[in-house]
Amino acid sequence: MNIFKNISTYKSTKKSFVTIGTFDGVHLGHQKVIKDLVESAKKNNAKSVLLTFFPHPRMVLQKKTNIKLINTIDERIKLLENIGLDTLIIHEFSDEFANLTALEFVKTILVDKLNIAKLVIGYDHHFGKNREGNFDTLQQYGTEFNFELKEISQQDISNITVSSTKIRTAIELGEITKVNSYLGYNFMLTGTVVKGKNLGEKIGFPTANIHIQETYKLIPKTGAYIVKAIIANKTVFGMMNIGYRPTVSGKNQTIEINFFDFKTNLYNKIIQVEVLQFLRDEIKFNSIDDLKDQLKKDQQKSLEIIRGTFFESN
Known part of the structure; x- marks a missing residue:
């Protein structure tokens, strides 16, 4: 697994299958999503890429938060390494990054940097400034920028009955x-x-x-x-x-x-x-x-x- 500590240092010429999240705990639910991504990427001769963030977004957006994490960042890296990902990108979550619009995030990160062919997200995924982006937004951008979108349904996640919280x-x-x-x-x-x-x-x-x-x-x-x-x-x-x-x-x-x-x-x-x-x-x-x-x-x-x-x- 190749590890990048900043997305600015990464650029792919090969098509990528991507999932995004904090993945604190790398629990059974996370593992299911990531393993599916890895297998799907292999079948389609694409790279499996996981984009995660540190510090946790709540630590940046909620200054008074007392959130504690299941894993340290080094523990999280070790756990993800065992799943078989091609690439792990740990991007610093900052106020500047949080202020990217949904379109800026898709265009500059997913398309230009990750060369995305498929994106796998949870059923309640929001992104971009003020959480303006959602599944419907991504569907529109998927059509515009030519990438496939897969949503992990609420039922699938509920069946796993696991959450970091x-x-x-x-x-x-x-x-x-x-x-x-x-x-x-x-x-x-x-x-x-x-x-x-x-x-x-x-x-x-x-x-x-x-x-x-x-x-x-x-x-x-x-x-x-x-x-x-x-x-x-x-x-x-x-x-x-x-x-x-x-x-x-x-x-x-x-x-x-x-x-x-x-x-x-x-x-x-x-x-x-x-x-x-x-x-x-x-x-x-x-x-x-x-x-x-x-x-x-x-x-x-x-x-x-x-x-x-x-x-x-x-």
Whole structure:
């Protein structure tokens, strides 16, 4: 997959089959649309092109928005790469770009830059300044500029019963099993291992403390989770706590992972953890000993689940 960070650096001489959107989560619904696009492009000897935007349009158009995203942009790239697209274009969404009229967008972007032969869009797609463009507008432009238009019907999207909004809500509620079923893969957190207070090590549960640089990344609700990561080509399971460490009067949210049977120094390394299952809410214990006893129970429960049939193939 060829990746372009700005549409101005891309120009195609080969006809393109295009889809457009933010695709946050790259969930099962997104995957269906993109896979159909890829297959259709191959059959017609055209390029499959996905045009996405960063930052999220709502971050630009709604200055006070507090929207958090399922994926960081790097996670989104990795997920899209696995689907088989020919070209991914990540264009900066800015006020200037938002002010393009529907005609300017079609002529300068779709026709002149992407050399479009077919456009695949969702049933409620709007584009251009003040969202003036819609399916009817695109049909007119399709006739004028000689490109085919395919709309993913409301029924098709409803049948998938997945949306980025629904997934974000489930993440916020800690409903990770549901989240992963909607995504078609395990929800992930990617960050750098940083120094912590070393409390975990002192009580027999050393942790890797993860710092996630992207402040727009959606973090699941506070609590304990079962996780796994691939480190040095080895799959390692563990348990993760997201929270404020109330037992020791913590003030800032931390993400701490205790990997099982793993002792390699990870400081300053970037790791990606897959979140597999919610274990329990974060609790304030009466003492460090009570916390240690609970961590032993969490570990035992996690190992029982990991050994179960649900994770046997992982």
